[in-house]
Amino acid sequence: MLALLGACAPRPQGLMRPVVAAEATEQGRSVDLLVATNRQVVADPDVRYGNRRDPHLHLTAVSVAMPKGRPEGTVQWPRTTPPQPQTDFHVTRLQTLTTVAQGRGWMRQHRRGGHVLLFVHGYNTTYGEAVYRFAQITADSGVEAAPVLFTWPSSGSLLGYNYDRESTLFSRTALEQTLRLLANDPSINQITILAHSMGSFLAMEALRQMSIRSGPLNPKIQNVILASPDIDIQVFARQFTEIVGPRPRFTIFVAQDDRALLLSRLIAGRVDRVGDINPAEEPYVSGLARAGIVAIDLTRIDDTGGSHHSRFADSPEIVQIIGRRLAEGQQLTTSDIERGGFVMVAAGALHTVGAVVTAPVAVLEAGSRPVPDISGTLAADPDALRTER
Template sequence: MQPVALTASMPKTSQVDMLVVTMRQPSGNPATLFNGERSPQPYLTGITVSIPPKRAPGTVQWPRHLPANPATDFAVTQVKRIDTLSEGRAWFHQHIEGGHALVFIHGFNNKYEDGVFRLAQFAHDSNMKATPILFTWPSRAQLTAYEYDKESTNYSRTALEQALRTLAKDSDVKDITILAHSMGTWLAMESLRQMGIRDGHVNTKIHNVILASPDIDIQVFAKQVVEMGSPKPKFTIFMSQDDRALAASSFITGRVPRLGGIDPTVEPYRSKLEQANITAIDLTKVKSGDSMNHGKFAESPEIVQLIGQRLITGQPLTDSNASLGDGVAAVVGGTARTVGIVAGGVITAPLNVIEHATTTKKAVDVGDTLQREPEPKPLKQ
């Protein structure tokens, strides 16, 4: 995280400016900025990341040696500490993109710089017209620290709720999209649930909530959605049945299905997603460079473009430009479609066109409709 200087002799690079909000403790080291321990207060930082000109979409070019070489590596070129709310507003107004804001929440086993570089990669590859904001919670970035990380999301949920409220109060902000990954989806859902309980509904500027590989007990997710109140944001979920990280999480947490690992094209999930008006996109057949198949949402160029060019700006997925590539199954409002042909039951052909059902759905209790298994017995203390 130590900034490096760009020189005239270097190849032209792309720059991504982001606002970072964290509940991590300062490390006291400019090379790391923040560690994985919990802070009693949030910290704000403005960061600029330089992205090299030659790289494969969906990849992060980590430096092999320090300092980073902007010609070949992702490199931090500016770090600005933000101490007051007025300074934060000033930063935001300097970087506003059409009134759209994207709040990214990383997952389990992430260092501070992991979230920064992933958001920079996503913002660059998607060509999104939105201001990138990273909310990074205290993760120790260790495979053996699953429980610590999970409790850290609970520790951070009020801070995320307050950050979203502050953002929504800004008159220059037209709408907010939340993009959360893995364990970060739990944090996102809990913060929105808190907001709904306090106000009766989620702030109406929060238009879209995108959950990528959500590490959430499906029964708990159903209750969270109900307790947000109404109106609700539009939910889009990216799932994959070959996600090895979610399989491990399911084993650890009592073998209850994780939301990101279900097959949305089979019953009862398909009908229940339709009733809840939730869009589910199945990425099981998408190839991944990740051996755990857990980061497909950011590695697939088609998915990145779908999120950045359509979901963030609120465009419907109703025309041939909404291609997700071969073998990607989708259920939009519960309706599965191939090229102009409705697929009955499970999708059996490549999906190139996604259409939203136009029929108005009456409100349903998703707390009942999304549950596949009976409620578990209370845990013994």
């Protein structure tokens, strides 16, 4: 399994060193991102942030350019250092932001209707890889939202699964800080969270922690999209029920042929992962229906990736659906499929999904818990996350 998942080109290097194209015609679309991370800064300018954990939150404004004629759903990873603008994704601008005010200034300049799309990447991902992947998702989705990336200290190694799992737990507070910084920004009125794989576990943990800390989530957090979520199904049930209502709208993308989640399930003692359930079977149909979560089965969608773990980003149609429907505050419905807006993507899965299944796990009792008040303004410092009476 490791050989299969690792059977790819050598890992791209030199991703974060800014490159200036000799001519503007050498590059296609450019995407501006706000990147929040709790990775430690490293001296290498080609890397910027490594795989070590940092208790502080760092903000960076990054611009990524793409080569002309790029097929949608693809990332042209650099084959040389530095990247070649004619053929590769490449960073054109990078600015470290040292204050919350600078972050809000970036948001005011890049806000699109007050909507933010916050992406949380998965396991085995470097800082530069997370930046390039989210740039691709932003460009291909066509979403009218300010793109914000939260990148946590993944080891960037196939053998680093346990380190990455611990890093997600370490990163809960940093992601909570990021969400509160966004929610407390008066220029923002809607937040959509898009999380992939192990990043879904981190997203759920951060939302659960926020709710335990201060009750119902900020109503600006309207949509949570979990793509191939690498979460123990029972853990997900507990996370979900411990988020005090009213909750955001939840959508999960699942696939039963996801080889990365198969490996995760074996590591976890053969416990089902949320991302590889069959939402047309019990107990998931009735359980997820009670939870009100939309589950979309992508198992039969054509996918050139060997692991079938990133269909949500590799399929141009799916990523556009995310951008044009879910991330614009609208939820996918059966009528979207019947009208053909989604049928071209999921036609092969319709008999499995039964159109769109509103269903995942049995809902567990949340129980009683203290709900402290917290500071309404967060600085990029973990000490700012405190209880105020």
